[in-house]
Amino acid sequence: MSIEFLKSKPTALSVALASATALTLSSTSASAVPAGGYADLVDSLLPAVVYIEVEAKVTPASAEDNMPEGELFEQFKKRFGDKMPNSKEFPRNGSGSGFIISDEGLIVTNNHVINDALNVTVTFADGTTTDAVVVGSDPLTDIALLQVETDEPLSTVEFGSSEELRVGEEVIAMGSPFGLSGTVTSGIVSATSRNINAGPFDDYIQTDASINRGNSGGPLFNADGDVVGVNTAIFSPGGGSVGIGFAVPSDLVQEIVADLQDDGKIDRGWLGVQIKPMTEEAANVLGYEEGTGVVIESVIDDSPAKAAGLKAGDVVLSFDGTDVKELRDLTKAVAQNDPDTNAEISVLRKGENITLSVTLANRAGQDA
Secondary structure, three states: OOOOOOOOOOOOOOOOOOOOEEEEOOOOOOOOOOOOHHHHHHHHHHHHHHEEEEEEEEOOOHHHEEEOHHHHHHHHHHHHHHHOOOOOOOEEEEEEEEEEOOOOEEEEEHHHHOOOOOEEEEEEOOOOOOEEEEEEOOOOOOEEEEEEOOOOOOOOOOOOOHOOOOOEEEEEEEEEEHHHOOOEEEEEEEEEEOOOOOOOOOOOOOOOOOOOOOOOOOOEEEOOEEEEEEEEEEOOOOOOOOOOEEEEEHHHHHHHHHHHHHHHOOOOOOOEEEEEOHHHHHHHHHHHOOOOOOEEEEEEOOOOOEEEOOOOOEEEEEEEEEEEEEEEEHHHHHHOOOOOOOOEEEEEEOOEEEEEEEEEEOOOOOOO
């Protein structure tokens, strides 16, 4: 599967950014397309959708890394010595889209759009531009929050409930594919709760609304004009839209935005284990069905898992009362708890069911 995360390359025109919106929920029952199309609805929403340009740093490989090994390379080093050219950071430009969630200038986008940003510029629907600062970002859900200064209240959009979305429901995507700001496409919800193996919190909405590079971070609306997702990735064998796009569900986005708005970072429970799926062979030996439990591959030193007595080879069956059937089940169950939370974890060890007590640490700043 070829998954594109819609981030522009150094020479590309667009990298899309998105925004979130007020936390008011509304009905998301499937609606028929109005007789006159979505023109009136689009007119009301477009002022809250913005075009974003990003200048970010890129560090290329050093000249030495690119030299072929062998006698020729050794002669080159002897001749030039310390004068070997060094790698340098240089800026690359990208652009995209976003949407405004508060009249005081909060905008949500994808983390992969603003990652390593040196400067972020927002262009509004009326053509005015302003600089933005990154309030915070979350690589695990690929959501980021921006702030712009404004003298006048800005147009905003509101969140709807992604939990209530139904397959077949009409949706509208807005953004700046290939730098074409204010682009609107429509389609339906093709599937919900998609796992595309992009990260531990995969729970994507799949849509056939046309999404391309530059839509990343843009809003996905339901027929009532509520944001139900943030466009993030596409299945793209050739680099363009083939009618399979993915959006982060709004219910998750709202949680991340609220946490980022508080202090610019996400505080999650951290266990400290590397895990892998239960293989069919191992499940048969243990007398379990495939897809039951995940195997601890390693335990990180000085982690809550180490302190609790978890060991490599343990099969995790449940955490804090939540059954664990696949990798993301354990990751989500742990992350839904705050740091310093006490929880019970049930594991199978050498044929024996064991329940251990663990006190979670803070995932912020951890690599695993």
